[in-house]
Amino acid sequence: MEANKEITRANYKQYVFEKMPKSSHWKNMLWAFVVGGTICAIGQAFIFLYSLWFNMQDASVLASATLVFIAAMLTGFGVYDVIGRFAGAGSTIPITGFSNAVVSPALEFRAEGYIYGVGAKMFLVAGPVIVNGVTISVIVALLTLLFGG
């Protein structure tokens, strides 16, 4: 916005946008890449470890379960939100982020009891992801059925 231009109700949003500090996208992307990549590398290491005893498919399921368990533990110990504060999408997108999204409201609403608290609020954050995920997969499946091979 040009200097000396009057701030009015009409141009206020524009004025605020220009004045506000911006997130550093490059920094955020770098952290997301490093942390997200590290989580995936750890997952891969678990797959290699489990494939010593199981077939590849079982090994990758077990690796996912292990990551979910570790993320749930870290959420309980209050570590995951600290990682998430700088890692952003790097810790939200992997399966560990899903674990965090389920465990954190479960912990938070424990105070209201197991039914109205944990039971009712556990999927507060992850619920929309599940609903949309299921809906979109049904749509994609239908499209595949109609047009695909």
Add this chain to the structure above:
Amino acid sequence: MDYYKKRTLNFANSYIAEGYTVAGPKENDGRYKGFFDFALEDDMFAQNTFERAERKMFEHAIEGAIGKANLEESDIEAIVAGDLLNQIVSASFAAKKHHAGFLGIYNACATFAESLIVGSAMLSNGLEHVLCAAGSHFATAERQYRFPLELGVLRSPVTQWTATGVGATVLSNKGDGKSVRITRGTLGRVVDFGVMDANNMGAAMAPSACDTLVTFFRDTETQPSDFDVIYTGDLGKLGSDILMDLTAQEGYDVSKQLHDCGASLYWDEQQTYQGGSGAACSALVFNAVLLGRLRRGEYKRILLAGTGALMSPTTYFQGDSIPAITHLVEVCA
């Protein structure tokens, strides 16, 4: 400012008998470490839920203020208090221990200034002692307004940190020449400049702060330079910058006097980004810091402008913009 109508009240007999503060651990690690009457070691305050902890802070602050003012519980005729939780349960539940009349009030983070205006008006109408209190708790506010505490999310650089604490002030209709007193109050009106981003509350509230400040200057024919300091509640750093631009446009330069309770509460290393927010900010800083400076004569005349964003998660998710309000009191030594 597109609209102006006089709305400043004069108070002849509103004296501040005493102020008492209960602050959270992070707040007591901040810039005002050691200023508070009581600091929590952890934010559970030996309770099993955060909501009970907030309630206990209120009980503690109310009792603390009455005791510090050398009064008995029975001397207080009215309690005017509010917090940020739905149905203002913290203040209401704390008041059930008392025999005084109770007015539960809510204007988000402007609640403390609002309570001082209401309390002072009660003294003008014959009451002798009124207790005003406001507070907030980081954990209870986060879960009501935002996300679960342990959810790992990236915070926007315009966010603030809800302060944990309660400030209580005992107002009396009698004082001596040395007493700090509330001389005027300006009622805020609800102002909405269309800000949609609930993270950026400073920007949502700054136009309302400008509206109330300019109304006060016009009503009383004063200038910013007539005051030692002007403290806003919780505009944060960005909101304060915006406020300076807006008031300058109205012909009032507040840049030398302007401070923000929320922005001054924490050190930069505490990573609160724009600073503190919440009803606790002005209640803590006024009672723990400003009152002392007025009593010691460091300040003669100050303004406290409590700023509140009046949205709820429901209005926010339904796509409504964020209306704001600012109540102002003039306090003189």
